[in-house]
Amino acid sequence: MWAESVQLDLVPGANPSDLDAVLRERVGDLPGFRHLALGANLPGCWGASDCTLDLIFEQNPGDVLAERLAHVPGAARLERHAYRRIGGGLRDPQLTGGIWRTLLLHVRADATPDQREALVRETLLMPAYIRGIRNWQLSEVIGDSRWSYVWQQEFAELGDLQGEYLAHPYHWGWVDRWFDPEFPEWLVDSISHAYCPFDSSLLSLTQRSAS
Template structure:
């Protein structure tokens, strides 16, 4: 089983939740991107399945093509959070030719964010499995929050975020701006946990 993230056209998201009843699908959760999201296509779908969600979506009548990535986990933490939560997904691409050492430093800085930002509950950092889904994206950084303010408030405005993480996304910072400017920063409500223990 592989966990996947797919960016889907805007429309009705309940059909993707029902995909859990399809053979070979062990988890499926989708929802419309909330205001403030950018770079997505309307709906974000998290699915764990034994095959690409492209074929699953085609069977559900979803227009193609989809922006779909297979996740190769780097590290994660699941924190209990009863009830609905906001699930945030950041898809990013490290510039081609970036030395492995710089990529490792970016990953380490992302992994340190939950030590500084108290509103983050569960989180996961993954590389994109290019063998399963060749993609322009290289990494997926996910978190869950109790509410939107946990993301748009403390997370995005935290000094650690501004000083240690944002530099990797700024092409004008010598030796650090290694992330391509095109991003997908999408967040949505989920009734249940998406980032569960593996």
């Protein structure tokens, strides 16, 4: 399986619904195409673009995908991030009408393998403490990208992300030390925090394919 998370900026006046139709026409006939989801990022995102686009193929579509995504009407800029799944889980695979959250992380160049392993392990433990995370996946970003990992979660409603998740003691009292330069364990030196509505679970599709 080949999966990409894309941050996409719109040209002034462009409508995400119109762009969704254009993108489906551009890539829907490529070999191995499985899924496309485009969501308008909500107010409060940080370091993100106007929309989050997710693409899934049975195999790497290669250069033809870049050609199809070039000069898309309504799209001003796309930043593509292909990724390889490390781990994740499903609590509610039939979830619909929720919130899709994408966190891109850049790890410091001097990070040791042990530090990276601890970051991965503790991130994947978050759903054990934070029940509002309905489905989740942590992946390593591959290829030509400025990011190291992508941490994706699905929530039933926005309050579960902005409330329980961000305020939970396991988040700010434990995992946050990897993100805070005032802590000796500081490891993540930049992030992109995006969230948008979704129609149906993306992670139920990707994780069933990975199993």
